[in-house]
Amino acid sequence: MSPPLILINLKSYAEGYGYQARKIAESAQKVARESGVVIGIAPNFMDLHPISFHYSVRVYAQHVDGIGPGAHTGHVLAAAVREAGAHGTLINHSERRLTLAGVEASVEAARAAKLETVVCTNNVATSAAAASFAPDYIAIEPPELIGSGVSVSKADPEIIRRSVEAVQRIDDGVKVLTGAGIQSGECVKIAVDLGTSGVLLASSVVKAEDPLAVLRDLVSLL
DSSP, X not given: OOOOEEEEEOTTOGGGSTHHHHHHHXXXXXXXXXXXXXXXXXXXXXXXXXXXHHOOSEEEESXXXXXXXXXXXXXXXXXXXXXXXXXXEEESOTTSOOOHHHHHHHHHHHHHTTOEEEEEXXXXXXXXXXXXXXXXXXXXOOGGGTTSSOOHHHHOHHXXXXXXXXXXXXXXXXXXXXXXXXXXXXXXXXXXXXXXXXXEEOHHHHTOSOHHHHHHHHTTTO
16 A cells, blocks of 8 residues: 555645745655655645755645646646646645536646646535546545634544545545544544545644644654
8 A cells, every 4th residue: 555645735824835835845854754654745836846846745736727838827737837846736625616627627637747636525426526537636625624623534534434435436546635624643543544545734734833743743643
């Protein structure tokens, strides 16, 4: 089995760009080397290239559009994200929601650019629908728990079990991540024990006074 993925979304937090983003990347690199767990970060677009260049962590864009090269002012081109050094991308995060057709287009654009795809979903039905596009990961995140400090792996473990089952019925090659409210090693262990391949989280690392300590705790029970 491949090691679990801990994916940290830096969003647009004041603590998540520039110097602070580099501190988080350095901590992620250190904990990944110590633990053997795969740790990725999804920084602000302006930080994609410097973090990809200076740190040996997986770097993900926070979004790509379902477009190819052309007259698309203000859009995010998957090929340009790949050129900047990104390993993958989030798609359809609750704060950047797309239609199902938009999700499919973004997955196809990312795949053409050889980017790993992490499609965010909010319920079992959407998870099953997204699985039909064959992304690399689906991250299940009930929106009411995002940023709440209440982990979905504790508050609603059944949605994780049912999402894993629904995704595997469609495509057993698609892996599932648990998102929303992940904040401790216990949350991560519960998520993995429920059949997922890791977690997607944000504020518990990005807003922490000591991101290194939080990251060490997150991998401590794996």
